[in-house]
Amino acid sequence: MSRAPTPTMVAPLQRRRFTVTGVVQGVGFRPFVHRVASELGLAGFVGNDSAAVFIEVQGTPTAIAEFGQRLLAEAPPLAAISDVSCADLAADLHGDNGFRIVASRTADAAPSSIPADIAVCDDCVTELFDPSDRRYRHPFITCTNCGPRFTIIRELPYDRPATTMSDFPMCEHCATEYHDPANRRFHAQPIACPDCGPSLWFTGRGVHITVIDAALAAAQRAVAEGSIVAIKGIGGYHLACAADRAAAVDELRRRKARRGKAFAVMVRDLSVARRYAHISVNEAKVLSSPARPVVLLRRRADAPVAAGVAPDNPLIGLMLPYSPIHHLLLSTVPGEATTPPESIVLTSANRSDEPICYTDDDAAQRVPALADAVLDHNRPIHVPCDDSVVRVLSDGDRARELPIRRSRGYAPLPVDLGRDGPPVLAVGGELKNTFCLTDGRRAFSSAHIGDMGTVATLKAFTHSVRQLCGIRRQPARLAADLHPRYVTRNWAEHNVGDRPLDLVQHHHAHVVSLLAEHGMLGEPIIGVAFDGTGYGCDDTVWGGEILRLGTDSHRFTRVGHLAEAPLAGGDAAVRNPWRMALAHLWHARVPWTADMAPVKAATAAELRLLRTQFTTGRGCVPTTSMGRLFDAVAALLDVRQHIDYEGQAAIELEVLAASVDGDAPGSVPLRLDVAPDGILDPAPMMAAMMAALRDGAEPARLAAAFHRAVAVAVVEAVSQVAGHTRTVGLTGGVFQNVLLLQACRQLLEGAGFTVLTHRIVPPNDGGLALGQAAISTLTALEEGTTECA
Incomplete structure (x- = not known):
């Protein structure tokens, strides 16, 4: 008797929705999804909305499971996925045929991340110089993997009609490439050629x-x-x-x-x-x-x-x-x-x-x-974006970047704050200005704006704020620096309306920016914040600060600082390092003599005026600025008495110090005194440096010894105040000095501390807004106010 054949088992179909957030628009994500889904035989669709990439796939459970794995494992190199959420649609099977890219739509959620501009890729460069290619020598060649993004986007979701390329309708050839899943220019929004592109x-x-x-x-x-x-x-x-x-x-x-x-x-x-x-x-x-x-x-x-x-x-x-x-x-x-x-x-x-x-x-x-x-x-630029500047630190086989200016190629890629909060606009500082806009847990730092010293820069700042807020969302609260005369604070006060305004101490913002970029908000830290100028909670000029932050990052305690010295003349002292040298010599009770380089740089009238100011205190404000101490040492060693741009004296002092081995025979031992209360006093060091100069010591060796002395003092002071806290952050503009940064890091790690340094936003004031935004977010969540002690 013959037996009936066993029916072939067919796996039941499933349907699943994926929602992907992060930097997933403008980086070839939809073409990537289309390719993977098609390879796995899945039906469905993918599309952009203003908040995310939305995907629905239908097929066997095995194929859908592999799709979910490949969605993360094989994402385009320029994508940065923040989150993938899934939902089964078991009762919603469709009669889909194949997989397709569907039209974009709007969404009520926070807008998707805006991609940064991307350098022209190697494939496009090859075509650019290939006489047989139809884009041979086309100055606007681009594809899904490269080209302008942030600077041409007018609104989200990221599609050609929402960019400045909407002025250039695609020709038939480009349209064919744009709609071909097998083509490298599949859904490349800036696509163009000599027939239809800019001139x-x-x-x-x-x-x-x-x-x-x-x-x-x-x-x-x-x-x-x-x-x-x-x-x-x-x-x-x-x-x-x-x-x-x-x-x-x-x-x-x-x-x-x-x-x-x-x-x-x-x-x-x-x-x-x-x-x-x-x-x-x-x-x-x-x-x-x-x-x-x-x-x-x-x-x-x-x-x-x-x-x-x-x-x-x-x-x-x-x-x-x-x-x-x-x-x-x-x-x-x-x-x-x-x-x-x-x-x-x-x-x-x-x-x-x-x-x-x-x-x-x-x-x-x-x-x-x-x-x-x-x-x-004639391709319009919608958002201005200057070039980025970085230094590269040695870290084994890894390339560790130290941002100096974060702009083109990086802005406005987001930093995840790790918690949801109201949308906040933080307006940053006065120099190297950037601002920061949050939408929930993501913080978006702007491109470099510049120094807020002119009406033109203020107009550019206002225009850029409106552009980014227009693309993303309007803020519910604002944050600004504590300094009462900052243009940015004034701007915030005039534009805040009935929204809360959080005033954030300068060095507190520096430390929290470091925590935010490392995803460590709420983690205890000892922050070493060294820079030129920051308004202190006691109405003096801070700049050589050691702060303790606990699990509530929007509060801090000042547990150490550089000893105060008199700052006479405000900006005049910044432009003329010899003035700070004389101030520190005065603080150290070292008499001014005619053989001193800073004395030679001053006129007799200037010397008389400074003596009077230091004696009476008139026209002086106390400062703990480490940046001004670097200026003072640069002037004492006759490296630089007058500056043409911010930080010039300190930069040249670092150069001089790096020219020698500070530990070589003939080096000069120098030391900053560290008191039990965390005060770093440079007075004995200044006196010793002057004596060494008179004994014939080489300025280069003294410069190297000074850098070493500061690093040793940092470790000593941190060790005194750290308690159980084992994480230390190095931030502020002084830590653009790679020689000092690496010395402090090496000594702190040798003392058992974990050391955080900047890798996403600059240590200078270009990173300030991120810290302000994070503090404002935490303040809003607790419905309290920022505090300093």
Whole structure:
């Protein structure tokens, strides 16, 4: 008897919804989801809304489980997933055929993260120089994996109609690529080609050239002849000139009213970069990263640059090309005899202390006074974004970045605060300003705004705040620095309305910014906050602070600080380090004598006035600033008596100290006294340093000994006040000094502490707003007020 065949078992279909939040728009996430779902034979759809990527998949349980695993494990490299939520839709099976990308929609939840601008990828560069490719030498080549993002987004969700590329309808070829799941440009919002993309042109010296290669060749000739050329880039206009022509560099300084501060240099590729600087493996990784920041590197003695590029500075800031226009400008133009530059000085197109120029109208007003010619284009920039600047610290095989300026390539990528709260706008500080906007648990720091010393910068700040709030959401409360005369605090007070305004002590914000970026809000920490100026809770100028924070990060106790010295003349003392040297010598009871470098820098009348001020206290405010102590030592060692830009004396003191081995024979032992109450007193050290100078000690060895003395004093003071707390944070602008940072870290770790340093936001005031926003969030959650003791 024959038996009936056994029916084949068919796995039941399931349907599941995934909601993915984080940096998942503008990074090729929907094409990635489409590819994975299609490979697994799943039906369904994926789409963007203003808050997330939403996905529904239907298929076998095994395929859906593998899809969920691959969603995290194989996400695009530029994606940063914050959360994935799932929901079974067992009762909602569809008759879907295949998998598709659906139209975007709006959502009531907090908007999705805005992606940062991404340097042109290697695949696009290959096509850019391939004569057989239809985008050969197209200055706006881009794909799903690269190109402008933050600077062209007008609103979320991130789709072409919500960007400045909406002005350029796709041609038939681009539209085909855009809708082809197998194409690298599948749903690439800035997609364009020579037939439908933006235009590039050159204007200068009575000529207007609209043919792309002719325009590029004209720009190359202008640079070669010593002219200054304005170039419209990703986030604004730059000024470019030949890096090896002293006259051009000097003229650029004159036009920008920029004195001693170094210029950045863009070089053609890594092999060229190695002719300009000593570059480690980790530094090469950061130089070549998708963010393409300016990296501060050790300059080679024979680097082919004019002395005026980085005066008296052994470091040089290099960056690699990050837009197709840069690659084309630094390469040979077919059929042209002009030799392309291998490097150019590239600096923002604005006078010093003004915001970056980025609109057509602004360029028409400001650029003619700055540049001899313009290489321009008509892709609008919606959000201005200056270049980022970093240093790279040695940390084994890893590239550990120390941000100096966080902007293009990084902003406005979010920091997870680890808890939900109301939307907060923190307006930051007065120098190196950035602001920060939160939406629940995510904090979004803006691009670099600049120093808030001009009406133009204040207008740029206001415009940028409105742009980011318009893209994301309006704040429910504001946070500002405690300083009563900060422009940013004044702005907050005038714009707060009936919302709460949290006033946050400067150094408290520095420490909490460090906790926030490490995901450690609420963790006890001893914060060492060293900088130039911060308004203290006692109405004096703080800047050499040791703070204890417990599990309530929005409160702190001041447990140590640098001993007070008189600050006479306010900004005059900052601009003239000799004044701080005399103040610290006065505090140390060391008589001023004619052989002292800071005494020589002053006039007799200035010396008389300072004596009177120090004796009577009139016109003086006590300061505990570590930044001003570095200035004082720089002046005493005759490194720098007057500065042309913020931090110049301290930078040159670090350079001098790094030129010798502080522990070598012949080094000079120096020490800061540390009292049981956590006070670091530099008076004995200043007296010893003056005596050593008179005995013939080398200034370089004294500079190295000073750095070592500060690091030893930090460890001693922290050990006295730490108690059971074993985490220490190093923050504030003084810790841009890599020599001091690494010495403090090494000694603290040797003493058994875990040390936090900055890696996402700068230690300087560019990171201040993140700390303000976190403190305001915690304050709102507890419905209390920030406190200092």
